[in-house]
Amino acid sequence: MYDLILSGGYVYDGLGNVPQYEDIGIQGGRITALGKLGGAACHCKLNLKGRAVTPGFIDIHSHSDIYYLLDSSATSKIRQGVTTEVIGNCGSSAAPLYGEYARVQRKRWAAVGVQLSWRSFRSYIQVLRDTGIAVNVVPLIGHGNIRGAVTGYNPGKATKKDLTGMRRLLRRGLKAGAFGLSSGLIYVPGMYAGTGELIDLARLTGDYGGIYATHIRGEGDNLLTALGEAVLIAEKTGVSLQISHLKTGNRANWSKIEEAFFIIEQGQRRGVQITADRYPYIASSTDLDVILPEWWHRMNYKKRHQWISNKQDTLAAVLTETLPDNWADDIMVAHAPALGRLKIEGLYLSQIAARERLSPEKTMLRLLQKTDFQAQAIFFCMNAGNLNKILRKPYVMIGSDSSLRTVQGRLRIGYPHPRTLGTFPRFLSKFTGKGKIPLAQAVYKITGLPAEKLGLKRRGRITKGAYADIVIFNPRRVRDTATYKKPFCYPEGIETVIVNGEIVFANGHKSGKLPGRVILKTDL
Numbered sequence: 001m002y003d004l005i006l007s008g009g010y011v012y013d014g015l016g017n018v019p020q021y022e023d024i025g026i027q028g029g030r031i032t033a034l035g036k037l038g039g040a041a042c043h044c045k046l047n048l049k050g051r052a053v054t055p056g057f058i059d060i061h062s063h064s065d066i067y068y069l070l071d072s073s074a075t076s077k078i079r080q081g082v083t084t085e086v087i088g089n090c091g092s093s094a095a096p097l098y099g100e101y102a103r104v105q106r107k108r109w110a111a112v113g114v115q116l117s118w119r120s121f122r123s124y125i126q127v128l129r130d131t132g133i134a135v136n137v138v139p140l141i142g143h144g145n146i147r148g149a150v151t152g153y154n155p156g157k158a159t160k161k162d163l164t165g166m167r168r169l170l171r172r173g174l175k176a177g178a179f180g181l182s183s184g185l186i187y188v189p190g191m192y193a194g195t196g197e198l199i200d201l202a203r204l205t206g207d208y209g210g211i212y213a214t215h216i217r218g219e220g221d222n223l224l225t226a227l228g229e230a231v232l233i234a235e236k237t238g239v240s241l242q243i244s245h246l247k248t249g250n251r252a253n254w255s256k257i258e259e260a261f262f263i264i265e266q267g268q269r270r271g272v273q274i275t276a277d278r279y280p281y282i283a284s285s286t287d288l289d290v291i292l293p294e295w296w297h298r299m300n301y302k303k304r305h306q307w308i309s310n311k312q313d314t315l316a317a318v319l320t321e322t323l324p325d326n327w328a329d330d331i332m333v334a335h336a337p338a339l340g341r342l343k344i345e346g347l348y349l350s351q352i353a354a355r356e357r358l359s360p361e362k363t364m365l366r367l368l369q370k371t372d373f374q375a376q377a378i379f380f381c382m383n384a385g386n387l388n389k390i391l392r393k394p395y396v397m398i399g400s401d402s403s404l405r406t407v408q409g410r411l412r413i414g415y416p417h418p419r420t421l422g423t424f425p426r427f428l429s430k431f432t433g434k435g436k437i438p439l440a441q442a443v444y445k446i447t448g449l450p451a452e453k454l455g456l457k458r459r460g461r462i463t464k465g466a467y468a469d470i471v472i473f474n475p476r477r478v479r480d481t482a483t484y485k486k487p488f489c490y491p492e493g494i495e496t497v498i499v500n501g502e503i504v505f506a507n508g509h510k511s512g513k514l515p516g517r518v519i520l521k522t523d524l
């Protein structure tokens with residue numbers, strides 16, 4: 001007796017093969033039969049004429065870590081067909097939480113009513129398991145967490161003792177089942193790490209079979225040296241490298257795309273394991289203060305604050321010198337905590353500047369000052385041609401670079417990047433089909449390929465014995481509807497989402513079931 005039979009859909013196996021018109025039998029959370037299941041007994045049967053049936057999508061680059069505590073149904077993810085998320089990216093993970101890093105994070109989250117009750121990686125995993133989640137989770141350890149725990153936000157080079165401390169924290173996480181290390185080398189405190197420190201930690205990660213996912217040191221003017229550094233780290237240590245959200249940021253750097261591919265592909269030819277991910281949009285989104293010069297980020301918090309309060313004119317003059325013309329036309333404020341009443345979210349910096357009769361530079365600095373550097377922005381800095389080239393590369397998978405959201409309630413905050421609610425349906429609708437990426441290949445990029453990268457042998461594929469993480473969608477109707485101006489719109493065409501054999505989303509509604517698992521590398 002099957003728990004569920006999926007009957008008569010076009011089954012994409014997630015490995016890139018041509019689809020098969022066949023039935024899927026599910027029992028005990030696994031796929032136990034494939035083929036013609038005609039009159040077999042079952043508790044539930046779905047007739048899927050004209051539908052595509054694929055493995056559940058794996059979001060290789062997510063930031064949902066703490067957001068599960070606000071929405072354990074992971075609504076915006078399951079509505080896109082995501083059944084597994086890799087969390088803890090860009091150098092920042094929910095755990096471990098110690099030292100100055102913990103103090104900063106606890107304060108930040110307490111301001112929005114979330115108590116971070118854990119310290120160790122293990123205890124965070126326990127909190128997730130106790131809460132229950134709708135999707136499977138693959139956790140990474142953030143380099144920012146371990147550096148910030150040991151040296152705080154001190155920009156200095158790590159001493160031998162610091163490195164021992166960082167290694168200890170990382171080893172503890174890897175031993176407890178983390179899938180690897182992530183770094184965010186444009187953020188504090190990650191940007192303070194030298195290449196040697198990263199090599200040291202990547203080597204340890206590689207020893208445990210983990211991956212090293214990196215938001216590299218620069219994605220614009222110093223893209224190529226930053227890529228070179230990432231490849232060097234992997235080559236020296238043997239760690240499996242994941243370049244996060246590969247891009248050529250800012251018009252002046254668009255022409256660097258072929259050189260960027262060359263650096264990656266030369267590395268691959270030398271035997272370095274390199275893959276990358278990207279979201280299917282041409283705007284990025286992150287902290288607004290990333291636009292400030294590096295020397296500013298290298299000052300401690302107190303000094304940074306002093307500069308922004310007392311030397312605003314000097315800082316504004318530096319920005320005028322260094323930023324391109326009309327830069328403020330390309331930056332939209334996505335979230336300005338505590339300034340909601342000013343209604344500046346969703347506006348471009350140039351619009352706010354005009355309204356306030358200030359220069360764009362001063363407008364931005366005031367905004368950073370008022371939000372205690374917490375303002376988030378969307379940067380329109382990329383182009384469609386390069387996006388197409390990147391997505392077509394066989395080693396590029398799709399990552400949303402987003403945390404989960406809901407369109408109502410506490411998680412309807414600001415103007416999140418539309419990738420938050422649209423990434424996977426958008427990829428399927430805009431980048432696949434005739435003259436584009438064949439659907440079977442596209443499905444592989446969001447299922448089998450990330451599963452292989454992570455060493456998940458029984459996910460990301462529809463084969464006998466695999467976990468029943470499955471998405472059913474209408475290939476003619478699937479599309480994203482979230483936009484920069486109207487980001488809180490769920491996609492269309494994703495009809496049924498199954499996690500470990502349980503339906504979590506069907507007929508436009510989530511079921512409320514929480515069958516997701518925290519997957520630990522030690523359990524594979």
Ligand SMILES: [Zn+2]
Nearest residue numbers: 090215244245
């Ligand atoms: Zn990032």
